[in-house]
Amino acid sequence: MNITEFVELSFGEWRSQRSAHHLAFAHYEEVISTINIEQIAVDDSRVAELCKLHNVDHNLAISPFKMSWEGESNWDEDETQEGSTILIPISDSGDLTKGRLLREQGYAETIPSIGEFKINEDGTFVLVTKYDRAAAEEKIWFVTPNLRCRVSLIKTSNGKGVTTASYSSEIRSLSKS
Amino acid sequence: MNITEFVELSFGEWRSQRSAHHLAFAHYEEVISTINIEQIAVDDSRVAELCKLHNVDHNLAISPFKMSWEGESNWDEDETQEGSTILIPISDSGDLTKGRLLREQGYAETIPSIGEFKINEDGTFVLVTKYDRAAAEEKIWFVTPNLRCRVSLIKTSNGKGVTTASYSSEIRSLSKS
Numbered sequence: 001m002n003i004t005e006f007v008e009l010s011f012g013e014w015r016s017q018r019s020a021h022h023l024a025f026a027h028y029e030e031v032i033s034t035i036n037i038e039q040i041a042v043d044d045s046r047v048a049e050l051c052k053l054h055n056v057d058h059n060l061a062i063s064p065f066k067m068s069w070e071g072e073s074n075w076d077e078d079e080t081q082e083g084s085t086i087l088i089p090i091s092d093s094g095d096l097t098k099g100r101l102l103r104e105q106g107y108a109e110t111i112p113s114i115g116e117f118k119i120n121e122d123g124t125f126v127l128v129t130k131y132d133r134a135a136a137e138e139k140i141w142f143v144t145p146n147l148r149c150r151v152s153l154i155k156t157s158n159g160k161g162v163t164t165a166s167y168s169s170e171i172r173s174l175s176k177s
Numbered sequence: 178m179n180i181t182e183f184v185e186l187s188f189g190e191w192r193s194q195r196s197a198h199h200l201a202f203a204h205y206e207e208v209i210s211t212i213n214i215e216q217i218a219v220d221d222s223r224v225a226e227l228c229k230l231h232n233v234d235h236n237l238a239i240s241p242f243k244m245s246w247e248g249e250s251n252w253d254e255d256e257t258q259e260g261s262t263i264l265i266p267i268s269d270s271g272d273l274t275k276g277r278l279l280r281e282q283g284y285a286e287t288i289p290s291i292g293e294f295k296i297n298e299d300g301t302f303v304l305v306t307k308y309d310r311a312a313a314e315e316k317i318w319f320v321t322p323n324l325r326c327r328v329s330l331i332k333t334s335n336g337k338g339v340t341t342a343s344y345s346s347e348i349r350s351l352s353k354s
Contacts, residue, residue: 017203019196021346023324026194030205122297143314147200147339149328153320162324167344169198 001123002096003089007063009142010037016071016150018168033071033081035170040064046086046104054102054114056090062099064088089117101127133157146172178300179273180266184240186319187214193248193327195345210248210258212347217241223263223281231279231291233267239276241265266294278304310334323349 013036020029040047042061051058068084085105092099098118105112115129115136124141135155142148148170153162190213197206217224219238228235245261262282269276275295282289292306292313301318312332319325325347330339 015203017198017200017205019198019205019207019344021194021196023194023346023348026192026209028194028196028207030196032203120297120299122301122303124299124301126299137320143330143339144337147342149330149342151326151328151344153326160321162320165324165326165344165346167196167328167342169200169342171200 001119003091003099003117003119003125004063004096006119006123006125007037007039007065007089009145010065010148011039012037013173014148014170015173016069016168016170018071018166020164020166022164023162031071031081033069034173036066036068038066040066040086047088050086050088050102050104050112051090053112056100056102060090060092062089062091062096101129103129130157134163178296180268180276180294180296180302181240181273183296183300183302184214184216184242184266186322187242187325188216189214190350191325191347192350193246193345193347195248195343197341197343199341200339208248208258210246211350212244212246215243217243217263224265227263227265227279227281227289228267230289233277233279237267237269239266239268239273278306280306307334311340 013034016033016035018031018033042064047061047064048058051061064086066084066086070082085103088102090100090102101115101117103113103115113129113131115127117125117127119125124139127138129136134157137153137155138150140148140150150168150170152166154164155162190211193210193212195208195210219241221241224238224241225235228238241263243261243263247259262280265279267277267279278292278294280290280292290306290308292304294302294304296302301316304315306313311334314330314332315327317325317327327345327347329343331341332339
């Protein structure tokens with residue numbers, strides 16, 4: 001599995017069932033959301049812009065995509081959380097199983113981020129993103145073409161502690177014809 | 178990482194925070210439990226008995242251990258679930274990164290089971306257990322020596338569908354001196 005194949009498998013609409021564990025307090029949070037992942041052309045102007053922002057050669061961009069989500073947390077049922085972000089895998093070495101991932105907007109922080117990704121031999125996508133005061137580690141793998149599992153950890157910046165662990169079951173929404 | 182190292186890292190008391198996703202209904206279940214994992218001597222009579230039950234040469238047993246748990250589900254707060262089981266990794270080939278795992282009592286079914294395990298290059302323990310009408314796939318990995326993540330999937334017996342996905346954050350309980 002390489003990043004191009006992984007991104008292609010991810011295109012479409014997904015229903016995400018997410019549980020967040022706030023570890024220090026054994027606290028739970030549950031969110032149901034809809035996630036859309038769609039292709040963006042490598043020559044799209046947004047790709048060049050985001051590469052420029054990160055000072056990265058846009059010719060290294062591979063399979064850029066847009067992710068949008070709309071969700072509802074059990075913490076505040078009146079509040080619908082929605083947003084979207086553009087993501088651009090960058091292959092620095094030509095090896096399509098590892099590289100950097102540029103994001104217009106991160107998960108843990110709403111600022112642009114650069115993470116490092118690799119795809120393990122078993123097809124698991126692993127992404128590590130360092131922020132000023134925290135680090136995020138994310139693992140995503142396909143169980144079937146229509147089910148992805150995602151585990152996201154928010155770590156302290158030294159990487160030794162984990163404050164929040166989230167797990168999502170992501171099920172492909174079948175066509176609504 | 179091999180099975181002996183993985184089992185040794187697992188010894189101790191863990192507080193487990195678990196979320197189960199019943200996928201068809203987007204239903205959640207939450208369980209907090211205490212898990213104890215302790216060493217058993219390879220020459221313990223229970224090891225020989227369980228090997229005999231499965232018709233396996235007990236000389237192939239490696240790092241047997243006992244797991245016990247006590248938990249409370251949010252589905253029925255008055256009901257405390259507790260139990261224990263003996264687990265015996267079996268190395269058929271001498272390669273300590275893969276083999277079979279004998280269980281006195283499975284998770285998905287309360288009958289003895291044999292699963293197939295392997296430990297991936299990134300240290301993730303993967304266990305697949307086939308039952309008559311279902312299959313279970315479990316992944317466990319250490320994020321730090323004091324935090325394990327566990328994802329358990331219950332599949333239909335043909336392996337194509339997933340009915341339940343569970344995620345546990347398991348935190349080592351520090352000594353209560």
